[in-house]
Amino acid sequence: xxxxxxxxxxxxxxxxxxxxxxxxxxxxxxxxxxxxxxxxxxxxxxxxxxxxxxxxxxxxxxxxxxxxxxxxxxxxxxxxxxxxxxxxxxxxxxxxxxxxxxxxxxxxxxxxxxxxxxxxxxxxxxxxxxxxxxxxxxxxxxxxxxxxxxxxxxxxxxxxxxxxxxxxxxxxxxxxxxxxxxxxxxxxxxxxxxxxxxxxxxxxxxxxxxxxxxxxxxxxxxxxx
Amino acid sequence: xxxxxxxxxxxxxxxxxxxxxxxxxxxxxxxxxxxxxxxxxxxxxxxxxxxxxxxxxxxxxxxxxxxxxxxxxxxxxxxxxxxxxxxxxxxxxxxxxxxxxxxxxxxxxxxxxxxxxxxxxxxxxxxxxxxxxxxxxxxxxxxxxxxxxxxxxxxxxxxxxxxxxxxxxxxxxxxxxxxxxxxxxxxxxxxxxxxxxxxxxxxxxxxxxxxxxxxxxxxxxxxxx
DNA sequence: AGCATCCTCCAAATATCCATGGAATATTGT
DNA sequence: ACAATATTCCATGGATATTTGGAGGATGCT
Numbered sequence: 001x002x003x004x005x006x007x008x009x010x011x012x013x014x015x016x017x018x019x020x021x022x023x024x025x026x027x028x029x030x031x032x033x034x035x036x037x038x039x040x041x042x043x044x045x046x047x048x049x050x051x052x053x054x055x056x057x058x059x060x061x062x063x064x065x066x067x068x069x070x071x072x073x074x075x076x077x078x079x080x081x082x083x084x085x086x087x088x089x090x091x092x093x094x095x096x097x098x099x100x101x102x103x104x105x106x107x108x109x110x111x112x113x114x115x116x117x118x119x120x121x122x123x124x125x126x127x128x129x130x131x132x133x134x135x136x137x138x139x140x141x142x143x144x145x146x147x148x149x150x151x152x153x154x155x156x157x158x159x160x161x162x163x164x165x166x167x168x169x170x171x172x173x174x175x176x177x178x179x180x181x182x183x184x185x186x187x188x189x190x191x192x193x194x195x196x197x198x199x200x201x202x203x204x205x206x207x208x209x210x211x212x213x214x215x216x217x218x219x220x221x222x223x224x225x
Numbered sequence: 226x227x228x229x230x231x232x233x234x235x236x237x238x239x240x241x242x243x244x245x246x247x248x249x250x251x252x253x254x255x256x257x258x259x260x261x262x263x264x265x266x267x268x269x270x271x272x273x274x275x276x277x278x279x280x281x282x283x284x285x286x287x288x289x290x291x292x293x294x295x296x297x298x299x300x301x302x303x304x305x306x307x308x309x310x311x312x313x314x315x316x317x318x319x320x321x322x323x324x325x326x327x328x329x330x331x332x333x334x335x336x337x338x339x340x341x342x343x344x345x346x347x348x349x350x351x352x353x354x355x356x357x358x359x360x361x362x363x364x365x366x367x368x369x370x371x372x373x374x375x376x377x378x379x380x381x382x383x384x385x386x387x388x389x390x391x392x393x394x395x396x397x398x399x400x401x402x403x404x405x406x407x408x409x410x411x412x413x414x415x416x417x418x419x420x421x422x423x424x425x426x427x428x429x430x431x432x433x434x435x436x437x438x439x440x441x442x443x444x445x446x447x448x449x450x
Numbered sequence: 451a452g453c454a455t456c457c458t459c460c461a462a463a464t465a466t467c468c469a470t471g472g473a474a475t476a477t478t479g480t
Numbered sequence: 481a482c483a484a485t486a487t488t489c490c491a492t493g494g495a496t497a498t499t500t501g502g503a504g505g506a507t508g509c510t
Contacts, residue, residue, distance in 0.1 A: 010339040011257075011412075012253060013335045013338070013339070015256045018321070018325045018332055019251055019256055020325070020329065020331070020332070021250075021324060021329060022247065022250030022256065023251040025247030025251070026248040026497095028237060028243065029240070029498090030244075031240045031243050031244055032236075043457095044456075045456070045457085054500065056458080056500065056502095057498075059457060060459095060497095060498075061498090063458080063459095064497095069324070069327075069328030069329035069330075070328065075507085077456095077507065077508065078456050078506080078507050078508060079507095086324075086328065088320070088323060088324050089328070092320050092321060096243070098313060099313050099314060100293075102294075102311070102313060103293075103314070104242065104246060106242045106245070107239070107245070107246070110241075110242040113235050113238070114236055114239045185239060251467095252467090252468085254468095269486075269487060269488090270486070279469070280486085281472095281487090281488080282469055284488060284489090285489095288489095302477065302478065303477050303478060303485055303486050304477095304485085
């Protein structure tokens with residue numbers, strides 16, 4: 001059945017190759033990049049900004065992700081767009097987040113420290129769909145417009161957080177607003193709900209966000225409609 | 226809405242905490258340990274041997290896994306048993322394997338180099354269950370006996386690979402054997418089928434193995450029955 | 451062609467990880 | 481209390497990662 005020496009080497013080689021995928025997930029900045037990429041494709045420059053990285057640093061991290069097969073690239077003129085290599089990659093990232101929050105108290109503490117106090121109402125995916133169908137809720141997508149275009153909840157209005165204060169008038173005074181953003185670790189919807197309630201509006205937040213919505217196979221619309 | 230300085234720091238802290246879970250998956254030896262742990266709990270000593278590691282090295286890796294929350298420990302007298310922290314951890318590991326093999330050609334090559342030529346018949350989980358129900362197959366579990374005890378396919382016979390040659394007589398001459406082992410990267414079933422066919426027996430191999438069987442919510446029996 | 455833009459590659463400094471062996475700790479049995 | 485077993489802790493050297501700045505490539509525009 002073959003030389004045991006070679007067999008042990010090949011076993012190590014196999015698991016080392018598998019570990020390359022794990023290595024891709026072993027750095028906080030790379031996870032931030034994946035978090036953004038889970039919303040849709042982005043240029044290197046945009047990704048560097050989103051993750052607060054130098055351009056060359058971001059490029060290096062993206063190379064790591066690419067070699068692990070988690071992302072692919074597309075050239076568009078002078079710029080290169082990175083995107084997740086498939087839905088399974090988004091699922092892997094989502095499951096990593098779940099496992100980390102379930103089994104690692106530190107991660108959970110770090111999240112609440114980042115997202116702020118748990119003072120906002122939360123709405124499930126089913127409740128959101130029910131309210132939309134009944135016409136009793138106004139759903140707003142507070143992510144950057146680019147991410148809304150790449151994929152959003154049908155019927156949602158694109159109202160990026162940094163424009164929300166200025167565009168308050170677009171929301172009916174008595175509207176029952178439901179805000180959502182990227183996912184479990186996204187602060188935008190929390191801040192949006194706080195801003196709205198501070199202005200006397202009724203607002204709640206979709207549980208999780210677009211990543212989990214998509215992984216749960218809920219309907220997704222694209223474009224600027 | 227808070228000091229943007231602090232917010233960036235907290236964001237980094239959050240993703241660094243999440244990355245701890247990724248780091249746990251970033252080393253080939255740790256993945257080997259998880260592979261064994263996915264079959265059931267094991268002592269440090271047994272794990273070190275299974276992964277071909279020094280005792281202190283294995284202990285260090287297990288500490289890393291523990292800090293990431295992927296495994297828990299149970300003390301039994303003088304020895305400490307490690308086990309996966311939950312089914313979601315097994316699912317995460319399984320998904321990592323899937324993603325790696327799907328998107329990383331190297332990993333796939335490394336696997337075929339390790340498992341050997343693709344010369345063995347493969348049986349799906351449904352086919353196995355059908356044949357068992359019809360009584361047309363003899364299912365053998367070629368993992369170490371300890372793993373069989375921790376959980377096996379109902380009706381399977383424990384016949385560890387290293388005893389298979391000596392215990393051939395226990396299998397009816399004309400039996401249609403289906404062998405299985407740990408999972409996608411486990412070589413035991415491949416070797417078992419090759420050994421059996423070399424002895425003129427009819428033998429096939431269950432696709433994947435016990436990990437995927439369990440993740441697919443198929444029935445599992447425990448004990449030495 | 452010449453220039454600007456976007457990105458990757460390279461090299462060096464710093465930080466982190468890994469394997470190993472010896473010491474320390476915890477439990478069991480005598 | 482003492483010895484034996486199983487594991488963790490600690491210190492160390494060597495390997496690998498991360499960040500940064502500058503050079504080099506590719507594309508598009510004029």
